[in-house]
Amino acid sequence: MGALDGLRIVEIAGLGPTPFAAMWLAEHGAEVIRVTRPGARHVLGLDRDVLDRGRDWVELDLKSDDGRAAVRALIGQADALIEGMRPGVMERLGLGPGDFPDNPRLVYGRMTGWGQTGPLAHSAGHDLTYLAITGALHAIGPADHPVPPLNLLGDFAGGSMYLVAGMLAAMLSAARTGRGQVVDAAISDGVVHLMAMISGMRLAGRWDDRRGANLLDGNCPFYTCYPCADGRHLAVGAIEPQFWAELLARLGLDAAALPDRMDVANWPALRAVLGSAIALRTRDNWAAVLEGTDACAAPVLSIDEAPHHPHAVARAAFAQGEPAPAPRLSATAAALRAGRPIAPTEALARWGAGT
Numbered sequence: 128m129g130a131l132d133g134l135r136i137v138e139i140a141g142l143g144p145t146p147f148a149a150m151w152l153a154e155h156g157a158e159v160i161r162v163t164r165p166g167a168r169h170v171l172g173l174d175r176d177v178l179d180r181g182r183d184w185v186e187l188d189l190k191s192d193d194g195r196a197a198v199r200a201l202i203g204q205a206d207a208l209i210e211g212m213r214p215g216v217m218e219r220l221g222l223g224p225g226d227f228p229d230n231p232r233l234v235y236g237r238m239t240g241w242g243q244t245g246p247l248a249h250s251a252g253h254d255l256t257y258l259a260i261t262g263a264l265h266a267i268g269p270a271d272h273p274v275p276p277l278n279l280l281g282d283f284a285g286g287s288m289y290l291v292a293g294m295l296a297a298m299l300s301a302a303r304t305g306r307g308q309v310v311d312a313a314i315s316d317g318v319v320h321l322m323a324m325i326s327g328m329r330l331a332g333r334w335d336d337r338r339g340a341n342l343l344d345g346n347c348p349f350y351t352c353y354p355c356a357d358g359r360h361l362a363v364g365a366i367e368p369q370f371w372a373e374l375l376a377r378l379g380l381d382a383a384a385l386p387d388r389m390d391v392a393n394w395p396a397l398r399a400v401l402g403s404a405i406a407l408r409t410r411d412n413w414a415a416v417l418e419g420t421d422a423c424a425a426p427v428l429s430i431d432e433a434p435h436h437p438h439a440v441a442r443a444a445f446a447q448g449e450p451a452p453a454p455r456l457s458a459t460a461a462a463l464r465a466g467r468p469i470a471p472t473e474a475l476a477r478w479g480a481g482t
Contacts (some may be wrong), residue, residue: 128459129154129156129459129460129462130155130156130456130461131152131155131156131157131264132156132157133156133158133433134152134157134158134298135157135159135160135204135206135478136149136153136157136158136160136206136207136209137153137159137160137162137201137205137207137209138159138161138162138182138208138209138210139162139189139208139209139211139217140161140162140167140184141210141211141212141238141281142170143178143254143278143283143286143287144211144283144286144287144290145209145210145211145238145288145290146161146176146179147178147282147287148236148238148286148288148290148294149161149181150178150179150181150182151287151452153180153182153290153464154181154452154461154462154463154464154477155452155456155459155461156459156461156462158182159181160182160184160185160201160474160477161179161182161183161184162185162187162188162198162201163184163186163187163222164187164188164189164265165186165187165188166188169262169473175360177449179326179450180463180464180465180466181463181464182464183466183467183468183469183474184467184469185468185470185471185474186398186468187471188351189220189221189222190451195220195221196257197471197474197475199221199226199411200226200475200480200481201474201475201478202222202227202230202233203229203230204230204478204479204480205230205233205478206232206234206301207233207234207235207297207307208233208235208236209247209290209294210236210237210238211237211238211239212241213249214239214243214244214249215247215249216449228292229306230307230308230461231305232301232305232306233301233307234291234297234298234301234308234310234312235307235308235309236290236294236309236370237276237312238287238290239308239311239312239313239314239329240252240254240257240281240286240314240315241257241314241315242311242314242315242316242384243304243309243311243417244311247260247315248477253278254275254278254281254282254286254314255275255278255281257281257285257314257315258275258276258280258281258285258318261318261322262319263280263319263322263325264310264325265326265336266267266336266338266344267280267344269339269345270338270340270341270346277347280321281314281318282314284296284317284318284321285314285315285317285318285320286294286317287318288317289316289317289320290310290312293310293312294400296308296333300353302315303414325343330370331445340391347394348363348373348388348397348398349363349366349371349388350363350364350365350366350474351398352427353402353405354402355405355408355409355410355412355413356406356407356408356409356410357409357410359378359409359410359411359426359427360426360427361405361410361413361414361424361426362425362426362427363401363419363423363424363429364424365422366423367423369421370421370423371388373420373421373422373423374417374422374423377416377417377420377422378401379403379404379407380400380401385397385400387435404452410427411426412429414426421446429451433445434448446463451463
């Protein structure tokens with residue numbers, strides 16, 4: 128039994144942030160039924176999407192009276208709903224937050240890029256464009272151009288996990304008050320909030336509003352990645368003085384012969400010294416020297432290599448090559464479950480929902 132055992136959630140099928148949020152909730156015990164369009168194909172051409180695991184799915188045409196009646200009946204029995212349509216679409220289908228007066232405890236989770244309101248609310252976008260207006264994209268990458276951080280920062284960190292957090296907060300409130308509410312989770316809002324520390328440093332005059340000029344953006348010689356003799360890379364994060372001293376000792380460098388690392392003007396020279404030393408050995412050779420020490424350095428592994436790292440193996444961080452559920456709960460562990468297609472009649476009967 129997971130921590131969310133007993134919760135029933137309807138997921139209106141979407142891309143990226145909504146299935147990730149539904150997957151997380153299902154892994155922690157919620158019973159999630161995913162509503163998909165009949166005959167829908169994955170936009171990325173995947174035969175199986177990892178993000179769809181953990182819940183059964185039912186095909187319903189929300190443009191038909193029967194399809195809407197069926198999903199309305201399911202939502203009427205649900206604790207929460209997840210949807211990622213553009214603002215107004217669910218209302219036009221008669222499935223908006225105000226269409227379920229008989230289920231006052233319903234938590235209505237809405238996932239969009241721009242939010243339910245604002246001048247951009249009805250316009251199209253993707254992770255990259257949502258990031259663009261937050262300040263985060265501007266801060267990531269080398270000095271001459273910003274770099275998309277995959278779609279991790281927007282879709283999943285600023286999107287999915289803020290939707291999950293908001294829905295859990297709203298469901299806790301509903302358990303106390305008997306009243307549900309709408310969770311308006313916008314990727315652009317979430318990423319702005321994720322930037323709290325960096326924004327705070329900027330407001331305090333401790334962050335230069337340029338890429339490649341700061342402690343955490345790759346410019347700093349003790350917080351960056353270096354190429355090794357085999358063309359692979361070593362990540363160095365020796366920020367604290369004691370970790371820096373450990374790193375230098377294990378690299379065979381004399382700390383007394385190096386310039387003051389706290390003077391930004393010395394950073395190019397320090398990067399050159401460390402770069403020359405690290406380039407003498409392969410990545411795995413350096414890993415053997417540095418991993419498990421306080422040098423704060425680690426090999427940069429590929430996606431294919433990551434599941435085989437001894438720490439990942441010991442932690443069971445991957446299951447059959449796929450990411451395992453996280454975080455770990457001591458008494459109500461998350462679990463993986465294979466989903467299957469179910470008929471509308473089975474879905475309705477399971478929840479005692481009549482049409």
